[in-house]
Amino acid sequence: MSQLPPVATEDFARNFRNALGMFATGITVVTMRTPAGEPIGLTVNSFNSVSLDPPLIVWSLSNDLPSRALFEACEYYAINVLAADQEAVSQRFASRLGDRFAGLGFDHGMGGAPLLHGCCARFECRNTTRHAGGDHTVFISEVVRFDRTPADPLVYFGGSYRYLVA
Numbered sequence: 001m002s003q004l005p006p007v008a009t010e011d012f013a014r015n016f017r018n019a020l021g022m023f024a025t026g027i028t029v030v031t032m033r034t035p036a037g038e039p040i041g042l043t044v045n046s047f048n049s050v051s052l053d054p055p056l057i058v059w060s061l062s063n064d065l066p067s068r069a070l071f072e073a074c075e076y077y078a079i080n081v082l083a084a085d086q087e088a089v090s091q092r093f094a095s096r097l098g099d100r101f102a103g104l105g106f107d108h109g110m111g112g113a114p115l116l117h118g119c120c121a122r123f124e125c126r127n128t129t130r131h132a133g134g135d136h137t138v139f140i141s142e143v144v145r146f147d148r149t150p151a152d153p154l155v156y157f158g159g160s161y162r163y164l165v166a
């Protein structure tokens with residue numbers, strides 16, 4: 001009989017991460033505006049659809065991140081689905097270097113959430129429900145507005161950025 005690997009070892013964590021990486025995803029940047037008026041955002045690939053009626057989406061936010069309290073408290077935030085030529089945007093919103101919005105064009109969505117230019121799709125969400133999910137907080141939110149541009153998406157697979165081949 002095969003044995004399950006022990007949980008909470010370094011091997012388990014690495015293998016688990018590698019196995020999860022076999023699920024190809026798009027890449028999003030989740031944005032909001034703080035009560036002080038500052039735009040914030042981070043790169044997120046845990047985004048997915050939940051329900052058509054009502055229109056619900058899901059994503060999860062690491063409990064370790066300083067921005068967690070701000071996202072939990074905000075009324076609206078935006079999900080920006082990155083296009084194939086926005087790899088640098090994904091890297092920028094996943095690193096701690098400099099002003100993430102410097103030089104980027106964006107519109108102002110509900111609650112002032114930045115809607116980045118050049119994305120495949122943008123969803124404006126009402127911050128309705130949050131659930132504890134281990135070391136992450138799971139946001140399930142109602143989409144109140146969205147738009148879409150016919151562009152190829154940026155893809156993430158096996159820890160690397162990928163591109164669709166026609």
Ligand SMILES: Cc1cc2nc3c(=O)[nH]c(=O)nc-3n(C[C@H](O)[C@H](O)[C@H](O)COP(=O)(O)O)c2cc1C
Nearest residue numbers: 042043044045046060061062065066067093094095
């Ligand atoms: C491809 C990719 C996907 C990511 N997905 C998530 C995610 O779903 N949830 C999350 O909390 N962090 C995710 N991160 C990590 C955050 O983007 C990163 O920790 C970021 O620096 C957090 O922003 P902060 O420094 O402003 O807190 C991802 C990073 C990358 C490169």
